[in-house]
Amino acid sequence: MSIAEPSSSPGSDPMKRLATNGHAYYSVARQTDAAWHELLTRVAEEAGIAFDFLSYPLPQSLEELWTRPDLGCVFIMCGYPIALRQLHVVPIAAPIPRASWARGRAVYRTDLVVRADSGYQRLSDRFGGRIGWTMRHSHSGYNALRHHLLQYRTPERPTLYSQVVGGLGTVQKVFDAVLEGTIDVGPIDAYWHLLIQLHDPDLAARVRVLESTVTAPIPAFVANPSVPPEVVDRLATSFKSACDRAWFGPIAAELLIEGFTPVPSVGVFSIIQARARQAEEAGYPSPA
Numbered sequence: 001m002s003i004a005e006p007s008s009s010p011g012s013d014p015m016k017r018l019a020t021n022g023h024a025y026y027s028v029a030r031q032t033d034a035a036w037h038e039l040l041t042r043v044a045e046e047a048g049i050a051f052d053f054l055s056y057p058l059p060q061s062l063e064e065l066w067t068r069p070d071l072g073c074v075f076i077m078c079g080y081p082i083a084l085r086q087l088h089v090v091p092i093a094a095p096i097p098r099a100s101w102a103r104g105r106a107v108y109r110t111d112l113v114v115r116a117d118s119g120y121q122r123l124s125d126r127f128g129g130r131i132g133w134t135m136r137h138s139h140s141g142y143n144a145l146r147h148h149l150l151q152y153r154t155p156e157r158p159t160l161y162s163q164v165v166g167g168l169g170t171v172q173k174v175f176d177a178v179l180e181g182t183i184d185v186g187p188i189d190a191y192w193h194l195l196i197q198l199h200d201p202d203l204a205a206r207v208r209v210l211e212s213t214v215t216a217p218i219p220a221f222v223a224n225p226s227v228p229p230e231v232v233d234r235l236a237t238s239f240k241s242a243c244d245r246a247w248f249g250p251i252a253a254e255l256l257i258e259g260f261t262p263v264p265s266v267g268v269f270s271i272i273q274a275r276a277r278q279a280e281e282a283g284y285p286s287p288a
Contacts, residue, residue, distance in 0.1 A: 090227065093260040094261055
């Protein structure tokens with residue numbers, strides 16, 4: 001979406017900025033894509049900001065999207081690069097998943113899944129097997145996984161798997177790798193998993209969750225620092241009040257969200273960095 005900020009003087013040209021749902025990371029079906037579009041349109045309207053929807057499908061680079069100077073309101077797929085200060089962005093608001101494990105908070109976690117027809121009942125059943133991960137700058141697909149595995153490492157067993165398939169890129173590719181047998185266990189973004197269970201239950205039924213990680217701050221909508229603070233504040237207020245609007249119900253049902261929480265600063269994501277540091281100080285820089 002290109003956001004047009006209100007003109008400061010008559011006849012001046014509005015500043016055009018980009019806003020989109022990433023490259024549709026959390027758009028798992030036609031219905032969710034339409035729901036994100038509608039949500040962003042409504043939020044911007046209530047904030048007094050005009051924009052047009054911009055699709056950003058795979059395989060376009062998320063890294064290039066995140067670093068664009070015209071970033072206006074983009075759903076970033078992970079807070080890990082924010083926590084590491086790899087991205088210079090201003091957080092706006094984050095969604096609250098409609099899930100018991102979220103407990104009304106803007107958090108998510110990682111589900112560690114295996115094929116549904118496998119005989120594995122515990123994560124330890126597949127120690128010595130094969131595991132995969134998405135990208136090193138991903139919390140749900142990498143950092144949360146290695147932090148979770150710390151509890152199982154011992155001096156006698158510092159390495160838990162015989163083969164690691166890294167750099168799979170997306171949660172969908174991890175999911176597919178589990179189904180194809182390329183890996184035995186894969187880390188799946190639990191909010192993404194919720195959406196798959198709703199919109200493609202037959203596909204979702206082909207995996208089982210062995211364990212889930214602790215929760216962490218969920219990805220947020222962010223803006224480039226050049227966006228005026230008053231615009232960011234209006235967007236944050238609009239996101240927060242969305243759950244009180246008549247139009248929100250059908251959108252929330254498709255996206256499985258309760259509402260949004262304004263994100264005051266990048267410091268919200270510091271817990272993610274702390275968990276990364278814990279794994280690195282334990283001598284476990286990557287899942288192994």
